[in-house]
Amino acid sequence: MPTQTPPKPTLDEVSLNALVGGVLHDLGGAFSVPLVQIGESLGLYKALSEHGPLSSTELAAKTGLHERYLREWLSAQAASKYITFCPATETFKLTPEQAFVFANEASPFYLAPAFAAAAAFQNNTTQVRAAFRTGEGVAWGEQTQCLSCAVARFFRPGYENHLVQSWLPALNGVVAKLTQGGRVADVGCGHGISTMILAKAFPKANVHGFDFHEPSIEEAKHHAAEHNLTNLQFHISEANELKGTYDLITMFDCLHDMGDPVGALKTIRGALNPGGSVMIVEPMAGDSLQDNLNPVGRMYYSASTMVCVPTSLAQSTGAALGAQAGEKRLRRLIVEEAGxxxxxxxxxxPFNLILEARV
Ligand SMILES: C[S@@+](CC[C@H](N)C(=O)[O-])C[C@H]1O[C@@H](n2cnc3c(N)ncnc32)[C@H](O)[C@@H]1O
Structure with a gap:
């Protein structure tokens, strides 16, 4: 019998061009990962923002760096539209919006540190790829590059701009209580950025940070000592071994990383003083995959594949909730499963969902 060759699929040129265009755009972003990190760590965005417009020679004089490297970096950054090229003067500058994203560390949209997180994910490809075959986890502390450093820097602007200003006032009587004193536990605190913000804002409150990752707690203690905060302590602890009782317990972007989020929440429920609140900050997500097929969902599903799911699978129970669980699933977990x-x-x-749970 003559073999039939399957009909060739016909390509829709418009769809193909749109897809290739989109992928090219993404590849430009991926190729920029090391460049943004270099620009941030060498202070190039800040120099341009403070002194621009500058030519490559003027930037070299300002920074003491080599002009040829700077010229190439500036060209790449201008092509990315992360900085602006002024053709008439052959100079480069940051618009106020570009400075808001790349130079201003206090801005809620200071996104330069997110590129360090991208680099950390890339560096962990070998372990995570192997885990795809075995189904085992990759522990938070086993990831190669300093993932916890990148995460702490990525989340810091969000906490500095929202935690005291809008998230805490939205909770039931928490600000009044902490202003008078009270006890706070920040569970899964990582480098303790959120913990320090809480201790600074409420000097009469007794604030404790907990995390099972020893190097993160060391880093947190080091930062706290630098800020001379006497109402703040850090402890190495599994979430479901939390000791003490508290008026406010916070969980910043860590519930979905835990192996046993329900067990952790049950322990936390038992550690709440009467009338106390738990603040659970999770990545923003809709309730279905379809709802999350957008730029924020794309970023979080990628982070979840490389970090959150492997971290949870490396722990007992290995619930692997994922970073895009969504509000409905989280509320079911908190109320129906954890009580x-x-x-x-x-x-x-746009990046965070803030839930309050009470007994
Ligand atoms: C994405 S990081 C967030 C860190 C910090 N809360 C922040 O927002 O910058 C997740 C943190 O959860 C911690 N973690 C994960 N599972 C844990 C567990 N079972 N007990 C305590 N900490 C845990 C990790 O060590 C890590 O510091």
Whole structure:
């Protein structure tokens, strides 16, 4: 019998061009990962923002760096539209918006550190690829590059701009309580950026940070000592071995990383003083995959594949909730599975969902 060759699929030129264009755009971003890190660590965005417009020679004089490297870096950054080229003067500058994203560390959209997180994910490809075959986890502390450093820097602007200003005031009587004193536990605190913000904002409160990752707690202690905060302590602890009782317990972007989020929440429920609140900050997500097929969902599903799912699978239970669990799933977990009486949405940003759980 003559073999039939399958019909060739016909390519739709418009769809193909759109796809190739999109992928080219993404590749430009991927190729920029080391360049943004170099620009940030050498202070190039700040120099341009403070002194621009500058030619490559003027930037070299300002920074003491080599002009030829700077010229190539400036050209790449201008092509990325991360900085602006002024053709008439052959100089480069940052617009106020570009400075808001790349030079201003206090801005809520200071995104330069996110490129360090991308580099950390890339560096962990070998371990995570092997885990795809075995189904085993890759522990938080086993990831090669300093993942915890990148994460702490990536999340810091969000906490500095929202935590005291809008998230805490949205919780039930928490600000009044902490202003008078009270006890706070920040569980899964990592480098303790959120913990320090809480201790600074409420000097009469007793604030404790907990994390099972020893190097992160060392880093947190080091930062706290630099800030001379006497109402702040850090401890190495599994979430479900939390000791003490508290008026506020916070969980910043860590519930979905835990092997046993329900067990951790049950322990936390038992550690709440009467009338206390738990603030659970999770990545923003809709309730279905379809809802999350957008730029934020894309970033978080990628981070979740490389970090959150492997971290959870490396722990006992290995629930692997994923970074895009969504509000419905989280509320079911908190109320039906962990036994809280109530769980409400307190606030939201494009990147974060803030839930309050009470007994
Ligand atoms: C994405 S990081 C967030 C760190 C910090 N809360 C922040 O927002 O910058 C997740 C943190 O959860 C911690 N973690 C994960 N599972 C844990 C567990 N079972 N007990 C305690 N900490 C845990 C990790 O060590 C890591 O510091």
């Amino acid at each position: 809280f009486g109530v769980c409400l949405r307190a606030a939201a940003t």
